[in-house]
Amino acid sequence: MKYVHIDTVESGDFLGRTIFSSNGAVLLSEGVQLTVYMINTLRRIGVTMLYIKDEHLQDVEIDDVVSEENKRAVMQKMGEMLQSVRSGKEFNTRAVSISIDKLLEDVMQNREVLLQLTDIRTKDNEQYVHALNVCTMAALTGINMGLSATQVKELATGALLHDVGKVELLTDDDSEDLRKHHTWRGFDLLKSKRELSLLIAHVAFQHHEAPDGTGVPRGLEDEQIHLYAKIVAVANTYDNLLYNPATGERGKPHLVIEELSALSGTKLDREVVIQFLRTVSVYPTGTSVRLSNHEVGVVVGQHRGLPGRPVVRVIKKDDDDLTVNEFDLAKFTTLFVDAVL
Template sequence: MRYISIEQVEPGQYLGKTVYSANGTVMLSAGVQLTVFMINTLNRIGVTMIYIQDKTLEDVETEDVLSERTKQAVIREMNDTFEAVRSGKEWSTKKIGASVNQIMEDVMNNKEVLVQLTDIRTKDNARYVHALNVCMMSTLIGMNMGLNALQLKDLAIGALLHDVGKTLPGAKADPALDLKQHHTWRGYELLKSKHEFNLLIAHVALQHHERLDGKGIPRGLLAADIHLYAKIVAVANMYDNLINAFDGEGLLPHDACEKLMSLSGEALDRDVLIQFTRIVSVYPNGMAVRLSTKETGVVVRQHRGLPGRPVIRVVKGEKEEMEVKEIDLAVHTTVFIEAVLA
């Protein structure tokens, strides 16, 4: 499969990964042949990058930490929960706990798989995919930092619901306004009222926009006063927001990682960032790149622990005269990725 921008997609190509709607149902299945109408629809609903099938890359698959079954079930549950919160109805903490159990089981089974975050998101499902991604990344970071099972579950629930305050009527996103109406405070108050939850879960919602230097919101806490769970969620939240901005300013993964590292010790916790760099894929499988040798190719495999040194497949010529070679950047240490060809 090849990972390309929606502007590069042509009618007749085949979709590589399934597109889900906001309620977790399938909108377009992997393998469908794309028409002009489908491509225009994907563009209209906010899709910016998708996977397409490519005969020269048939063996290239994206290893996902979470199964399609888990993603579909959790997106559906998040949709139901947020809709209940928005309308002032009761919502089930048990169902949220069950969703988190599914996520944690997948994470435990696939803890060696690097995070690639290449799921196709739309304007309708973006909030739920974001919550899912932040939860998954936070759980992986927490595992690497030695949290036990009970701690991981509280962290995961807090991560999944970190933005729940945004769904409440009257909640604001602008920190210049009354901070008591900011989504962090509103989320905290909502989660604090759920006595089935550990109070630390509510503090994740409250503190995930705090900064180590005291310039964060809503309370301007210093590093020592920010809970570890919130420090972890802050990194996962910022990374997913950086690479998936719907205003057209989203960063490529390697640029987003550099942005995060530039905030080490200032806004984000250094120890959390170290563990983050060990779980994320800087150059996702299927992404086209140009090497320092001036050759162009596609990322086909990853090395855990060396996220910036994947294996690149270079294809030259066509059909009978086609020449294919793979360059392992972990072995060829003098060759570098010079640019991403998105």
């Protein structure tokens, strides 16, 4: 499979991964042959990147930290809860808690897998994919930092619900006033649920605070900010830099990581950033790259300990001859990724 921009997709291409709606329903199934109408519809609903099957990359599989089944379950239960919040009804956190338990089982089992964060986003599901990503990233970071199982569950729950205060605000605006408003609103909503730890409510309250005291809503400084909120702040910032909901454009992970590192120690906690960067892929599998030897290829493998040194497959076609070479950058130490295409 190749991970490509929708503008490069052509009629007749085969979809590499299923696209889901916000409630977990299937919009388009993996393997469907795309038509011009389908491609235009995907573009209209906000899809910018997607996986396409490639005959020369049939053996390439995307290792997911969380299974498709459990992703759908979390999105569905979260959607039901947020609908209750929107309508002013009492919301059930038990179903969400059960789905988080299943998600954490996957996370523990696949903790050595680098997060790709390449789920196909639409205008409809973006809020849910964002919450799911932040939850998964936060859980992995918490595990890296030695948190107990109970703490990781609290952290994951707070991460999944960190933006619950936004549900009544139908806007992509990210102004300071909005950040202040939704953190207070989220705190008020979650602290009223006796079955939830108060620390979960504080994640919603503090995830826009910053170690240098410039955050909102209260301008807390370093030690005043709970560790859970610091972790969610990093995961939230990364995902927001990776995908801009206002434009639908995706950032390139290697550049987003540079931006995140630049915020370390001021807007984001330095130690959390260090542990967080152990969880994400710098060059996701399926991404087209140009190497420093000017060869163009596709990332087909990852190294947990060396996220910036993937395995790249270069395919050359000359008349009827097909040449396939793989460069494991962990072994070819003088080669590096020159550009992401």
